[in-house]
Amino acid sequence: MIKTWHLGDSRQSMVLASFDGRLPEVVYWGPALPDGESHQAIATASAADVSGGMVDRNAAVSLNPEASQTFPGHCGLSVRDKNGTPLAPAFRFQTETASEHCLTLVFADNALDLTLTFNLALEAKSSLFKLQSSLESADEIIVEWLAAPVLPVPAHADEMIEFSGRWCAEFLTRRVPFAPGARVRDNRTGRTDHAHFPGLIVCSQGTGNTSGEAYAFHYSWSGGHKMVAEELQDGRRHVQFGHASGSLPVGRTFRTAPLYATYSENGLNGAATRFQKHARNLVADGARSPRPVHYNCWEAVYFDHKLDELRSIASQAADLGAERFVLDDGWFGRRDDDTTSLGDWVIDLRKYPDGLTPLIEHVKSLGMEFGIWFEPEMINEDSDLYRSHPEWVLGPADQIRGRHQLVLDMSRQDVRSYLYEHIASVLKHHDVGYIKWDHNRVLPVVDASQTEGTYALIDRLRSDFPQVEIESCASGGGRIDFGILERTQRVWLSDSNDALERQRIQHDAALFLPACVTGSHVGPRKCHTSGRVLDIKLRSWTAAQRHMGFEMDPRELTEQEAATLRMVTGWWKANRDWMMQADILRLDSSDPAIIAEQQLAADGSRFVAFAAQMRPSDQVLPHPLRLTDLDPNAIYKITLINQDEAPALSRGAPLLKEHDLEVSGQYLMSHGLTLPWRFPETIWVLEGRRL
Structure with a gap:
C-alpha cells in the first residue's frame, strides 16, 4: 500500500510517499508538476534497484531515517530510555490532517509509546516550505538527536554552499563538493554564531546568481544547531538540521525548530528572494515605516558618556539626516569599561545626575526617536547582581570567562522576572522606541532551554511594549536567524563598519536577508576594526544599500564629507519606501x-x-x-x-x-x-x- 501527499505551487512541488505505513519519504522535489500528474506513479517509480552486497530492500531516506530499517547513514533520531539503553523505534502511520498548504502526519511506535509528528507547510506568500518534527513519549527519555524533516537532494546537485565566518567577517561562503560520507557542522556555541549561520545551499557547479538549480535550507533557531549533509555509500544524498548535539533536556516532549527550504530553477537569486520576502513578512508587525535613519553613538564615545557631548552629537546627527538616536553601552551601573556592571540595569547617576530624561528630551526635540542598549543575558562578576545571586550564573564556577563576563541562566523564571522588571522600568519611565539587544560571548554550556528562555523574555517585552522595536546584535552578526527575527525588527549584520568588508558581508547575507532588517552604518573615516581609511562616498553608498545609519563621531567630518553624507542620506530617504520592499538580486x-x-x-x-x-x-x-x-x-x-x-x-x-x-x-x-x-x-x- 502506498499513501501519497503533495505540497506545491506554481514554482515548486514536493511529493511524499509512505510505503506500507512506514515513515514518509520525499519522492520528488523540484519544479512545479503539471496538474493531473499521478503521484502514485511517481512514488512507484522512485523504487531503486538492489544489487550485490546490499540488503534486499533499500532503507528509505525518510523524513526521519530509522536505525530499525537498517539505514546505513546518519539516522534522524538518536534516543535512549531514562536508564541509558538505546532505543530503535519502528514508526507506523496513525493519522493525517491536510489543508491546501498544510499537512500534519502522525506516526507511532506503540511498543515503545513514542509518537513522531511531522508538520509540513508551504508558505504561500514566499514559496518556502516550513517543516518541523516533534516527538512525544509516555515515559521520560533522553533524546540526543532529533532532526527536522529530512530532505533528499539529487545526484546532479553535486556542490554545497556552506556558511562560516568570524567576528567582523560574517557570512563567509564556500563551495564544497559532495563526496561519500557526512559533512557535519555541530555548532556548540549556544547561539547562532558568526562561524555557523544555520543555512546551506545545494547546487550544481554551474549554478550562479541568475541561472541554474538550487536547493536552499535555513534552520530557524537562535541556539546551537547541527547540520548533516551526507552522501551514502549507495550514492543517495540527504540534508538534516536540528538542535546542537547534547542540547536537548531529558523529558517527554521534544520539538525541532522550523526548517525552511525551497527549490529554485532560477539560480541563487530565485531562492534568496523567497527568504528575503519571508523575512520582510516576519518583521512587518511593529516595524517602523518608513524605516528611520539610525544613529548609534558607540564608536563616537564608547563608555565615556558626557551629557553635553551627547547632546551636541545628537544635534549634529540630526543635521546629517538621522531620525533615531541610540545610546549604546555605558549608561548603567558603574559601567566605565567592559569589566563591570552587566546585570545592574539602573541609570548611572554619576553620568546622568538627572537621569536619562534630559538627553531623551533633547533627542526628541530634534525630531528623533530615542533608543537604548541592553545586554540582558550577561553578567559581570563585578556587579551588584552577581554579589546578590551568584547562583544565577549558567555553567560551572571555574568556567573560562569571555569578555570579562558570565552568562545568566535564562531557563530560570526568577532570572527572567528580574530582567523583565528592570528593562520594563526603563521603558515605562522613559520615551524609548528602540532597544539594541546585545549578546557578546558564547555560552559555557549548550542548552536549548537557554534560547527558549530568551525567546520567552523577548516575547513578554514585545507583548507589553509593542511600540518598542528590538535589534538583535551579538558581537555583530552572531545571532541572525529567522527564530530571532520572529521577535525583532532588525539585525546588526556585523561589528565591522569597514565599507569594503561590508560589501562582501552584505552581498552574501542577501542570500537570506532583505534590506529592511539589515542594519548598515557609515563608520569612522579610519575604521575601528580594520584600521583602513576609506572615502565617505564609499562608506555612505554602502550603508545606503541596506537599513541606513551612522556610527561615527560626526565631529570628525569635514564640510565636504558632511555634504556628501547629507546628499546620500537624502537620496536614501527619497527611495527607502520602495527599496525596503525590494528584492536584492546578486x-x-x-x-x-x-x-x-x-x-x-x-x-x-x-x-x-x-x-x-x-x-x-x-x-x-x-x-x-x-x-x-x-x-x-x-x-x-x-x-x-x-x-x-x-x-x-x-x-x-x-x-x-x-x-x-x-x-x-x-x-x-x-x-x-x-x-x-x-x-x-x-x-x-x-x-x-x-x-
Missing part, C-alpha cells in the same frame, strides 16, 4: 574585482544597481555589468547618479558619464552596461526606470 560579474547587486522594486517599475570596485581589475577596461530579472521587451531609462565621481584617469567618453541611456531590458540583461573606469575602493550607483 549580479554575476565577469570581473572578480567587482561586487554588484540590483535592488528591484516589487512592481518591477524601477531598480537601483550598485557596482563596488573592491580592488584593481586585472584588465584595463571595465567589463559590461549585466542586469537581471527585467522585462526583456520593456525600455528602461538608466541614470548614473554619481557620474561626477569619475576620476581624471577616466579620459574617454562612455555615454553614462554625461547622458542617460534608454535601452531594452533584453540589452541590459544580455549585453549589460558599459561603465566608466574608476579607482579601486569606489562604487558606481545606477538608477533604472521602466518607461
